[in-house]
Amino acid sequence: MSDSNKILEELTQSDYKYGFVTNIENESAPKGLSEDTVRFISAKKNEPQWLLDWRLKAFRHWLTLETPTWANVTFPAIDYQDIIYYSAPKQKVTLNSLDEIDPELRATFEKLGISLDEQKRLSGVAVDAVIDSVSITTTFKVKLSELGIIFCSMSEAVHEHPELVKKYLGTVVPITDNYFTALNSAVFSDGSFCYIPKGVRCPMELSTYFRINAANTGQFERTLLIADEGSHVSYLEGCTAPMRDENQLHAAVVELISMERAEIKYSTVQNWYPGDKNGKGGIYNFVTKRGICAGDHAKISWTQVETGSAITWKYPSVILKGDYSIGEFYSVAVTNNMQQADTGTKMIHIGKNTRSRIVSKGISAGKSQNSYRGLVEVKPRAINSRNFSQCDSLLMGDQCGAHTFPYIEVGNPSSIVEHEATTSKIGEDQVFYCNQRGIDTEKAVALIVNGYCKEVLNQLPMEFAVEAQKLLAISLEGSVG
Amino acid sequence: MLSIKNLQARVEEKEILKGINLEVKAGEVHAIMGPNGSGKSTLASILAGRETYEVTGGSITFEGKDLLELSPEDRAREGVFLAFQYPVEIPGVSTINFLKTAVNAIREYRGEEAMDAVSFLKMMKEKTKVVEIDETLLKRSLNEGFSGGEKKRNEIFQMAMLEPKLAVLDETDSGLDIDALKIVANGVNKLRSKNNAVIVVTHYQRLLDYIVPDYVHVLYNGRIVKSGTKELALELEAKGYDWIKNENTAV
Numbered sequence: 001m002s003d004s005n006k007i008l009e010e011l012t013q014s015d016y017k018y019g020f021v022t023n024i025e026n027e028s029a030p031k032g033l034s035e036d037t038v039r040f041i042s043a044k045k046n047e048p049q050w051l052l053d054w055r056l057k058a059f060r061h062w063l064t065l066e067t068p069t070w071a072n073v074t075f076p077a078i079d080y081q082d083i084i085y086y087s088a089p090k091q092k093v094t095l096n097s098l099d100e101i102d103p104e105l106r107a108t109f110e111k112l113g114i115s116l117d118e119q120k121r122l123s124g125v126a127v128d129a130v131i132d133s134v135s136i137t138t139t140f141k142v143k144l145s146e147l148g149i150i151f152c153s154m155s156e157a158v159h160e161h162p163e164l165v166k167k168y169l170g171t172v173v174p175i176t177d178n179y180f181t182a183l184n185s186a187v188f189s190d191g192s193f194c195y196i197p198k199g200v201r202c203p204m205e206l207s208t209y210f211r212i213n214a215a216n217t218g219q220f221e222r223t224l225l226i227a228d229e230g231s232h233v234s235y236l237e238g239c240t241a242p243m244r245d246e247n248q249l250h251a252a253v254v255e256l257i258s259m260e261r262a263e264i265k266y267s268t269v270q271n272w273y274p275g276d277k278n279g280k281g282g283i284y285n286f287v288t289k290r291g292i293c294a295g296d297h298a299k300i301s302w303t304q305v306e307t308g309s310a311i312t313w314k315y316p317s318v319i320l321k322g323d324y325s326i327g328e329f330y331s332v333a334v335t336n337n338m339q340q341a342d343t344g345t346k347m348i349h350i351g352k353n354t355r356s357r358i359v360s361k362g363i364s365a366g367k368s369q370n371s372y373r374g375l376v377e378v379k380p381r382a383i384n385s386r387n388f389s390q391c392d393s394l395l396m397g398d399q400c401g402a403h404t405f406p407y408i409e410v411g412n413p414s415s416i417v418e419h420e421a422t423t424s425k426i427g428e429d430q431v432f433y434c435n436q437r438g439i440d441t442e443k444a445v446a447l448i449v450n451g452y453c454k455e456v457l458n459q460l461p462m463e464f465a466v467e468a469q470k471l472l473a474i475s476l477e478g479s480v481g
Numbered sequence: 482m483l484s485i486k487n488l489q490a491r492v493e494e495k496e497i498l499k500g501i502n503l504e505v506k507a508g509e510v511h512a513i514m515g516p517n518g519s520g521k522s523t524l525a526s527i528l529a530g531r532e533t534y535e536v537t538g539g540s541i542t543f544e545g546k547d548l549l550e551l552s553p554e555d556r557a558r559e560g561v562f563l564a565f566q567y568p569v570e571i572p573g574v575s576t577i578n579f580l581k582t583a584v585n586a587i588r589e590y591r592g593e594e595a596m597d598a599v600s601f602l603k604m605m606k607e608k609t610k611v612v613e614i615d616e617t618l619l620k621r622s623l624n625e626g627f628s629g630g631e632k633k634r635n636e637i638f639q640m641a642m643l644e645p646k647l648a649v650l651d652e653t654d655s656g657l658d659i660d661a662l663k664i665v666a667n668g669v670n671k672l673r674s675k676n677n678a679v680i681v682v683t684h685y686q687r688l689l690d691y692i693v694p695d696y697v698h699v700l701y702n703g704r705i706v707k708s709g710t711k712e713l714a715l716e717l718e719a720k721g722y723d724w725i726k727n728e729n730t731a732v
């Protein structure tokens with residue numbers, strides 16, 4: 001092995017700083033998955049019959065499906081009977097004030113850098129925190145409700161706003177969409193719900209923070225976000241998990257609905273535990289995210305910074321149904337050590353004059369595998385549509401892999417689809433140039449990587465961008481080629 | 482300040498430097514000239530700590546320290562600066578951001594506090610005047626899409642910002658038109674003082690009309706084969722490099 005690869009290897013080995021476990025009392029379902037599990041969860045949440053029926057339908061459909069194998073990832077078969085499908089911190093779920101939160105829990109969030117009260121109030125971010133299966137608290141509810149904005153846990157929405165949930169749940173991502181959406185629909189435990197009424201610009205960032213804490217537990221949350229005509233919302237999602245030797249499954253579903261002239265900006269900083277450097281443990285992050293631009297001039301923009309998880313399988317997509325609607329996907333996916341990522345997007349152009357833009361920056365280090373997989377489909381009636389895709393891969397060292405799988409289908413002659421792809425290595429000469437100006441190799445790599453990802457990081461709301469830059473540096477500590 | 486003794490170096494199996502001796506004192510400007518492939522850039526790179534070159538013998542002392550023992554970043558922090566013959570592009574990183582990182586890394590090494598944004602910008606404004614560089618250039622990605630002249634000017638700007646004790650300019654004149662050459666030379670002259678030293682590596686004597694050296698050395702085939710004052714550069718210009726080549730094959 002060359003010297004530079006040795007340096008790279010040393011540099012890429014760093015510790016996951018969110019790997020602690022919180023000792024809180026849990027209430028769990030017994031291990032395993034059957035109709036009884038589904039009924040148990042539904043009963044725990046005191047759900048209406050229609051939702052139980054919906055779950056059971058999903059479960060029965062799931063039984064007929066096989067694990068998909070088309071992604072460029074490998075993992076041993078998952079034993080679905082060895083997972084706990086419901087685990088909730090044992091405290092009453094409806095809180096009258098933040099002061100009622102279990103101090104352990106509160107400390108957990110403080111450790112994660114999320115203050116649930118005063119600090120966040122000042123910085124103007126409304127937070128919904130989901131730990132294991134249950135939403136713990138949603139801040140700022142009163143202030144938001146004055147504008148007619150609903151921002152609450154999914155469980156609460158089922159009871160408080162059943163007409164909205166019933167109308168939209170499963171309309172963008174049908175329960176039959178794929179293996180993991182069927183599973184999620186059967187056993188989802190909580191998640192966030194958000195509705196922005198007509199013409200309202202949400203005055204603050206909305207944020208959900210996901211935390212898996214309990215062992216052997218799967219996390220199956222569901223997010224539903226509806227931006228009514230002419231409204232605007234920016235939504236952030238963050239996630240972490242303890243270090244455990246076993247793999248844990250996270251199979252979430254996110255549905256976005258953007259009506260006429262509405263705009264949704266959805267940002268994710270995904271930092272689930274990636275496993276150790278030998279590939280032991282880590283989260284299987286099998287997530288389905290999709291949005292629909294339902295009306296004319298609607299816009300949906302996905303931004304993701306993916307640094308965690310043992311395996312990431314995720315394609316935030318946009319269905320461009322309304323004429324003149326816009327879909328965007330900005331992604332940074334970092335894999336290190338033994339991590340595997342197969343991520344990208346789908347842009348489905350249905351309306352006329354629709355536009356989409358894809359910017360994907362993959363960074364692979366260690367022995368990891370990093371794939372971009374993207375579909376751009378322009379339907380025959382989507383005349384005058386445009387797509388531009390830029391897919392760049394950056395390699396650190398010579399033991400990792402970067403792959404690009406673009407699928408392009410253009411159904412009419414007036415539309416233009418452009419795809420550009422590059423693969424590069426962090427140059428030894430770039431690092432040396434930095435060294436020569438007094439910048440050590442670790443900082444040099446962080447600087448170069450942040451520069452490489454700039455176009456994507458620029459899309460993130462300010463305070464997330466800073467966070468994401470640090471995260472990139474930590475994820476790649478020591479990777480120089 | 483700098484003392485190079487019998488320096489020998491190779492890359493892979495190829496011997497490039499075959500025993501270089503050079504003494505540079507504070508306040509001096511030395512020019513190193515020589516035909517292409519004689520080892521000028523190799524010498525500059527070794528001073529900066531590039532690992533591609535293996536030092537097989539000799540020593541380099543800088544301000545009493547064994548330079549070869551120091552990492553490239555520590556050499557920079559000790560005050561060694563190299564203006565690259567081929568400056569590297571770093572997409573997405575502006576010169577401003579790059580230099581801020583560099584300045585603060587150097588300050589940290591020296592036990593000084595990080596520079597705040599205001600003082601940094603103030604310093605930047607002053608230095609842009611010295612080297613007559615356009616501020617908009619400094620906001621763009623480092624060296625990306627820069628013309629040859631802009632890259633070289635940017636190197637000199639970086640030198641001005643980092644205030645090194647020893648600056649090594651590797652063919653900073655190549656690819657510059659006469660106006661750009663004057664600006665670069667003028668920048669270097671303004672930064673000259675009795676406390677710092679400059680080594681100007683050049684192929685042509687043209688630059689030396691503007692940066693007047695105290696000593697001129699001719700590097701040929703891995704050795705310094707002639708040393709003298711600035712008149713040597715003129716003689717070299719008049720007689721051409723064949724003069725050196727013939728003289729040295731004759732021996």
Ligand SMILES: Nc1ncnc2c1ncn2[C@@H]1O[C@H](COP(=O)(O)OP(=O)(O)O)[C@@H](O)[C@H]1O
Pocket residue numbers: 492495497515516517518519520521522523524533
């Ligand atoms: N990285 C390298 N690998 C192989 N040969 C090299 C390398 N760098 C320089 N050389 C060789 O060493 C000799 C000196 O090169 P260099 O120092 O660049 O000369 P100069 O700067 O005087 O033109 C040349 O023959 C060149 O081909």
Ligand SMILES: [Mg+2]
Pocket residue numbers: 521522523566651652
């Ligand atoms: Mg050279």
